[in-house]
Amino acid sequence: MGVLSNKIEREQLKPGDHIYSWRSAYIYAHHGIYAGDSMVIHFTRAAGQEVGTGTILDQFIFSSSPSNTGTVCERCGDQSRLHGVIISCLDCFLSGGNLYEFRYSVTPAFFISKARGGTCTLAASDPSDVVLHRARYLLDNNGFGMYSIFKNNCEDFAIYSKTGLLVETTFSVGRSGQISSLTAALTAVASSPLRFLTTSPGGLIAVASSMYCIGRVVSDIGIRRDVNKIPVESLVAQLGRGEPETVTATVPAG
Template sequence: MGVLSNKIERENLKPGDHIYSWRHAYIYAHHGIYVGEGNVIHFTSGPGGQEIGTGTVIDRIIVSSAPSYHPMDIPCSSCGDQSKLNGVITSCIDCFLSGGNLYLFEYGVTRAFFFAKVRGGTCTLAPSDPPEDVIYRAKYLLQNGFGSYDVSKKNCEDFAIYCKQVWLCSVA
C-alpha cells in the first residue's frame, strides 16, 4: 500500500480484510469485511445494498448517482436479488464493488504514514484483531444485526472498524 492509494487486486485479498470502494466522484466510500470465497459482509441501508437511506436530500443525490453493477431486473447469479435488502448483508465482491475499484483499509500504520495520507478514512494507527476474530464478528452481526443505520453515527465504515477492533460503537 502506498501513501497515494490503497488499491489492491482481488487475488491479494485475505479473509478478514477491511475493504472499501469509492462511490460517485470519490465523494464517499462503501466499506465491508472480506470473508473469503469472493464474499463480503457489509452494513447497508437502502435498495440494492446501498449504504444510505436516512431519507435526506443527500441520500437522494447519492442513490441517483451510485453505480449499479447489475440492472435491477437481472439479479446477480451469485447473490440473487438484493434490490430490497438492508442492514448487515453478504454479497459477492462484484456486487459490493458496484463497478468501482477495490481498496484495502490499513491498520497499525505509523504516525508518519497516517499523517502523510492524502485522503482520510483509509487507514488507522490502531492494530487489527486476528482475522478469525474479525470474520467471527462479521458473521455474528450478519445473523444478529448491527442496529439502525445512521449515515453519520453508525454506517458501513463503523461496521467494518467494529469487526476489526470491537471498540468503535455499540451494537444496540
C-alpha cells in the same frame, strides 16, 4: 499499495480483510469485511438509500446496493430490499468500482499523509479469525443497530469487526473516518482561533491544514480514550434488549 493509493488486486485478498470501494466520483466509500470465496459482509441500507442523510444527497450519491446496477446478480439474487448486515459477492459489493484495502496500525506520519479519511487508522487489527467471527455473528443476528451515515455506517461496522472497539458516548457525530474528516475540515475552516494569527493566503492555508490534521488524529479510534473493547455477543444482546445504543459506532468512512 502505498501512500498514494490503497488499491489492491483481488488475488491479494485474504479472509478478514477490511476493504472498500469509492462511490460517485470518490465522494463516498462503501466498506466491508472480505469473508473469502469472493464474498463480502457489509452494513447497508436498502433500495439505494445507503447514504441515509435524509437530504437530496440520498438521491445523488450512489448506494452500495446491488440494485444500483439495474440487474439481478445470479449469485446474490435480488438484494435491493435487504438492509442491515448482509453478505454479497465481491462484484456486487464493488458495484463497478475499484478495490481498496483499509490499513491498520499505521504510523502517525502515514495517517496524516493520507489526507482523505476512511482509508486507514492508528488502531491495531485483531487476528483474522476473530475478525470473521465478529462479522459473521453480526450477519447471523443482524446485530449492528440502525444504519446512519453520520453515527453508525458501513465503515463503523468494518472497523468494529476488525478491532472490537466502540465509542462510549452517545452524542458524538462524525465518528467514522470519512465523517470525522469532514468534521475536521469544517472545524479547521470555521472554528480555529489560530486563523486570526495570520492574514496571508499561505498562512491561512497552513493553519487550516494543521488544524485539519490535528482534528483527524485526535478523532481516530486508535488514539481516543473514550472507547471500550466490546464482545460482539454483548453488543448483539444489548441491541436485542432494546437498550440505548451507547456503543454502536466507532471512530477510525461510509
